[in-house]
Amino acid sequence: MLGLWLENQKLELRQSLVEPLPKTGEALIRVCLAGICSTDLELLKGYYPYSGIPGHEFVGEVVNAPSETGWQGKRVVGEINIACGQCEMCRGGLDRHCEHRRTLGIHDWNGAFASFLVLPLANLHEVPGGISDQAAVFTEPLAAACEILQQVAISQEKTVLVIGAGRLGHLVAQVLQTTGCRLEVVARYPHQRRILTSRHIHTLSKASLGSKKYDIVIEATGSPSGLLLARQSIKPRGTIILKSTYKGEIQFNFSRLVVDEISLIGSRCGSFEPALELLARAQVDPVCLIEETYSLDQGLEAFSHAGRSGALKVLIQPG
């Protein structure tokens, strides 16, 4: 089958990759649409030593699953962590933190930038009919944005700052907007500000932030300067959510966290249900983030586009 292959930080288009074979409890899925995420770009930079097909944001169709399971022919999205089901984390219901997990397109499990992929049936969620493929392909990053609402109580009177209006920061902003909180977003690029403004989300530049302090700050840039800005912008007793990973180590003054009793909460994947619910009710609209859709044989061009400064969502359509 056709697919992108990553090895030694080099991405190649390969014509004759072996089509994956589902084992018991797994489904073969034809990929309809897949999204390029910052993690994919970081894998190329060697953030994690992955060899295989990248891609973990997708919507597809089940083309091979035991008929008694009822999955055959269903349009699906899939949770990306493949858990062992037996370790302490799995037994405690935290299978996204499974000690032996493999991760679709990221660690030891071939991903979505190919004609087909395989996932355990337990990872699949059927996509309701009202959700387009273009919206459904955002389920995974939208679930990551929804995870914030599981970690911190955000009510209407809270002042909330999102730092970063890229692919993930924008989705975070849309999700937080549904809470009715007093939301502002630091956006670097004019096109990012335009899209947020069209959705009635208040934006500002880093320079215009001044000394204003917020109850809750979401760091979604993955840069040390974003983290510093988060610390400068948080009220005493406030909560900073870290939504992006950082390359290497960062110099940080932890004493301010102690004196001001700040909470710093790491936030990664989320469960798919709330994300699919937001999409089904059209409470969020991620489609406005799509900049371009490439065919799979233009996959390298798609990655090049996604890597441009300020680029929003670039999709790959294998079909």
Place this chain on the structure above:
Amino acid sequence: MLGLWLENQKLELRQSLVEPLPKTGEALIRVCLAGICSTDLELLKGYYPYSGIPGHEFVGEVVNAPSETGWQGKRVVGEINIACGQCEMCRGGLDRHCEHRRTLGIHDWNGAFASFLVLPLANLHEVPGGISDQAAVFTEPLAAACEILQQVAISQEKTVLVIGAGRLGHLVAQVLQTTGCRLEVVARYPHQRRILTSRHIHTLSKASLGSKKYDIVIEATGSPSGLLLARQSIKPRGTIILKSTYKGEIQFNFSRLVVDEISLIGSRCGSFEPALELLARAQVDPVCLIEETYSLDQGLEAFSHAGRSGALKVLIQPG
């Protein structure tokens, strides 16, 4: 009056300091007993540019307060933050985080290493009769330890690691022991381990920690290596409480926090009520931490003792 005076990181014994005069709403307090804390030692090292009488852990007797207030003659301890009562933090009930606060013996308010001190009546708590001066002088650091229970739910099934068994770490351990959680304490010195063991608290050395992971880790060393150990010892989705400040900036890998969805919570002062309650019920016994009590005119020797590696509590008795 007699007292210790700190200026330009130099501590002196002064014979004729001006006795403080209480303003409206304040009380004059004769200091019965005062404790030396790590923050006092750090003020000497220039951690914060304070000039004045240090000391913020004390028990004393009200010798001058308006008679209608009922405070005259009472044995008291006092909260250390003097709040403005008007800023956003004060209005929100977070007067310990007042934007304009002064702090007893730390910032712009003379402290307890003297014959007398002054505090607002609002800061005072009467010490119940059953609590000795030797126990009551620990109310402030004990309140700081109790603050942890306000910030994170610690139930019996939780595994909890306290890193550091010095003055504060030991009190944290005693407070956590009251929850019935599965508690272990990393203690560096044999005498620290001995005291904890005598209270049936399980101790271990850093070397024997291995790769065991805990639900909750309390960092009470104030050293970068303690912070690193906390990160290495925490389970995914766990909570690290930072109970000490750190000198300067620290190199830290924030990506692990994100991937493992760790919470890092700064923790400083606490309210005095729960601490006084624990003392009144004899659920904790801080007196075992007292290494020596010096008279005020031996105050410099007391500081020298408190500054020794592994030293526990050193008291100063002005009377």
